[in-house]
Amino acid sequence: MFRWSHLVIYICVQMQFMLLFSRQGKLRLQKWYVPLCDKEKKKITRELLQTVLARKPKMCSFLEWRDLKVVYKRYASLYFCCAIENQDNELITLEIIHRYVELLDKYFGSVCELDIIFNFEKAYFILDEFLLGGEAQETSKKNVLKAIEQADLLQEIVLETVSQIY
């Protein structure tokens, strides 16, 4: 259901989705990098949330779920959960999650769940400046934050009529 390309020996891996949710099972952010209909997304979300929330605190950050690997980590009241394909490096995925949390923290200044709730669109903008198509696009924290800052300034300006460079 999730795979849309198959090669026999295929280690080109992709992050399929990232979910942020609270301990009560409320979804705070969902980023999907594979095409699925709403019904499927809801089903996956419901099942995965249940599975992750049932885990005990000292357990492994990795779990096998359907044909994917799920990497998750809890920061205060929020669970950050990524689904990667079977050949991927789980440890670096943990670092990606951590980097995203650091970015949120820097942007909001000591981020908490309420920041993500009331400014959810900003959380998406930051994520989209860090990951593109499920892959890290910028490995420097400073550069990501700078880009967001510039884009935020742009919000105030009405752009000139759309101009072509070429």
Next chain:
Amino acid sequence: MSPSVPLQEMIRAIRSARTQCEERGVIQRECAAIRAQFRQADNGGRSHNLAKLLYVHMLGYPAHFGQMECVRMIASSRYSEKRVGYLGAMMLLDEKQDASLLITNSIKNDLSHSNQYVQSLALCTLACMGSAEMCRDLAPEIDRLLRASNSYIKKKAALCAVHIVRKVHELGELFAPAARSLLSEKNHGVLHGAVVLITELCERSSESLERFRKTVPDLVQIMKGLVISGYSPEHDVAGISDPFLQVRLLRLLRILGRNNETASDAMNDLLAQVATNTDSTKTVGNAVLYETVLTVLDIKSESGLRVLAVNILGRFLLNNDRNIRYIAMTSLQKIVGTDHNAVQRHRGTIVDCLKDQDASVKRRALDLSLALVSASNIRSMMKELLLFLSSCPPELRSQAANGIFTAAERYAPSKRWHIDTILHVLITAGGDVRDETVPNLIQLITNTSELHCYTVHKLYRALLSDISQQSLVQVACWCIGEYGDLLLRGDCQEVEPMQVCEDDVLDALETVLQSHMSSTATRGFALTATMKLSTRITDNVDRIRSIVSIYGSCIDLELQQRAVEYNALFKKYDHMRYAKKDSTHFCCCGVILFCSVNSFAFNVILEPECEQLTMHVLTLYGLTL
């Protein structure tokens, strides 16, 4: 940064709803307002409206009526509206929706916009949800951006190209030249994107793979630069310089070095250097080490390097961090076939992980432990595995039980040990074993004639203590029926002496017959066993007869049929039963009937004397052998 007040007010209102019903009411009102606003002319609050709708969508409510608004907003000249419009497109439109095609033109325009942040929105959206059609349409644009734009755009264009290639494999050819030249860039973001793109191209086409093998020296150089370079604050994570890029480089090297001696040689020194110099005190260092190990084990590396890699995994196994132990075992599983001895060295630690609290770690440890069982360690390993079985989580029991059986079959040091082990498993986890365990065990017992006495005693004892495990009860009943005389004789050397009289045995069988825990199949076994005992015992034949006749009116069809047949045998061959006090004769009949009712493929060994009797019985019931 202007706060979207209307949005935050709505969020507050929704959150203060005390019941699900109240929440739904608030949302319905808001959605109605949003819909009305969508229909109005531009009033400057369009982005807030769409944002509200997206929030509602995240809570799980329908928001498809916002799709066209997304399309409109994307075409707006205001950046704030474009930004939310594209976000909405990524959330509400996917390639399966027709509306997604409508934004292709906007994306195309925005890819050439003079402002890089607008270009960025278009690139992000295309890479997130671009359909194959959109990808084909826009690929030339992306290629142009790969060659001539600033770093900010190039890095995004590279990942966009990755998405395009995943959707439309043939387009890989288009991006190959640009990808190659990107490797000479200094910007880490661009390099990272380039490496990901080249990795994708190499995985898709063997021509690309051949072509990009030539870049191995360049890749090695880049990697060396990262490993040796001094502290770079911009990319440093706990002392590792740009771990994300390092991991990607290692992965690309893996693909290029696979099945290729030259390429593998060229990267050998580098891999050794990374493996030895990377700091493993933090997760980030271990992430790089992990990728290094995966690469070393997959390419044609020198044996010294391979040993180094396996040792790293061995160190991982001892790490306090459960995550590290888990991935160590995953990797060891992959090489247990090829580097068996190397992995055997860590057997002790792996077996310890069977006791870990985490079920995922337990599962990995079980897989590995079973793979490490050999003729030399079978006894000690089996002790650990049986201990594990008695306390393992239910989802692993079947795998553990079946794994133990396979191992026992392959490496059993003695028949008695084999039978003991199987019995132990049946007692502990009889409900989780495969169906063929019962006939297999019966076969094994039959063939081990020197242990018939021992086996029947052990099984009888097991039956006395617990009749809930169906497979165990079935084998026990069969054994008692077959070797009941040995049981009654009571002089087995290998077990503690136990006085068993005929009534005791029949009591046990009757308990099984009457218990609500016994399945139909189990009752069948018990009934047949009772019947077979009629030739082995002398005093209680009437009791057997009455048990059997009771089941002649049993509701269950199979049991009834069996009981009726046995009754007929009682009557017809009574004179023969006592004339020939040879258990084999009745044994044959019992087995044949048993076979016919159970459709098992049994090896029935016929003594020549009872052939005539057997044929008689067969014709009586219209059966053939």
